[in-house]
Amino acid sequence: DAKTTQPTSMDCAEGRAANLPCNHSTISGNEYVYWYRQIHSQGPQYIIHGLKNNETNEMASLIITEDRKSSTLILPHATLRDTAVYYCIVKGNQFYFGTGTSLTVIP
Amino acid sequence: DSGVTQTPKHLITATGQRVTLRCSPRSGDLSVYWYQQSLDQGLQFLIQYYNGEERAKGNILERFSAQQFPDLHSELNLSSLELGDSALYFCASSVDPAHDSEQFFGPGTRLTVL
Numbered sequence: 303d304a305k306t307t308q309p310t311s312m313d314c315a316e317g318r319a320a321n322l323p324c325n326h327s328t329i330s331g332n333e334y335v336y337w338y339r340q341i342h343s344q345g346p347q348y349i350i351h352g353l354k355n356n357e358t359n360e361m362a363s364l365i366i367t368e369d370r371k372s373s374t375l376i377l378p379h380a381t382l383r384d385t386a387v388y389y390c391i392v393k394g395n396q397f398y399f400g401t402g403t404s405l406t407v408i409p
Numbered sequence: 410d411s412g413v414t415q416t417p418k419h420l421i422t423a424t425g426q427r428v429t430l431r432c433s434p435r436s437g438d439l440s441v442y443w444y445q446q447s448l449d450q451g452l453q454f455l456i457q458y459y460n461g462e463e464r465a466k467g468n469i470l471e472r473f474s475a476q477q478f479p480d481l482h483s484e485l486n487l488s489s490l491e492l493g494d495s496a497l498y499f500c501a502s503s504v505d506p507a508h509d510s511e512q513f514f515g516p517g518t519r520l521t522v523l
Binding site: 336343344345346347348351389395396397398399400401402 | 411413442444446451452453454457465467497499501511512513514515516517519
């Protein structure tokens with residue numbers, strides 16, 4: 303299963319876009335990129351996933367580079383409730399969660 | 410609310426004991442996954458069931474076992490408990506194990522072993 307690399311932590315001002323990067327240089331052709339977030343000790347929450355094309359839903363946008371070696375999760379207008387640990391996962395046979403990015407939204 | 414339920418929410422027990430954690434998947438989901446999250450290990454995949462059959466194993470100890478019943482609920486059994494087993498245990502479910510099928514997580518069971 304492909305591994306991912308994410309920054310340990312990031313800050314974002316409330317109301318601004320939060321751009322969370324992820325490197326997955328060993329991704330295989332049929333492996334999807336998933337993003338989850340975990341607020342405090344709650345169960346991880348699904349955000350978005352994609353294979354090749356950029357994706358958008360009511361929560362976020364996912365931008366995947368053409369070579370698929372990296373992606374960016376975009377929260378268009380961050381709120382204080384978006385403060386969480388964000389996990390980028392490349393799904394092979396299973397989900398393997400790394401250490402994620404701890405995003406703090408600052409008032 | 411993900412639709413996945415887990416009981417109990419909290420469990421406190423002593424070393425050497427055995428406990429059972431229960432998970433009910435979302436309606437219509439056939440696949441159930443168990444994860445362990447401890448402070449120093451992050452989220453670790455333990456085991457997966459699909460429609461009653463074991464599908465995949467991750468970092469699950471031999472002291473741990475699980476099963477999925479005909480009504481699709483699942484139980485995770487932890488025996489000969491050690492202090493290091495203290496953790497959050499999450500259950501997740503999905504429609505199927507396909508590559509493009511997202512998992513929905515329950516609220517977790519916090520296990521404390523004293």
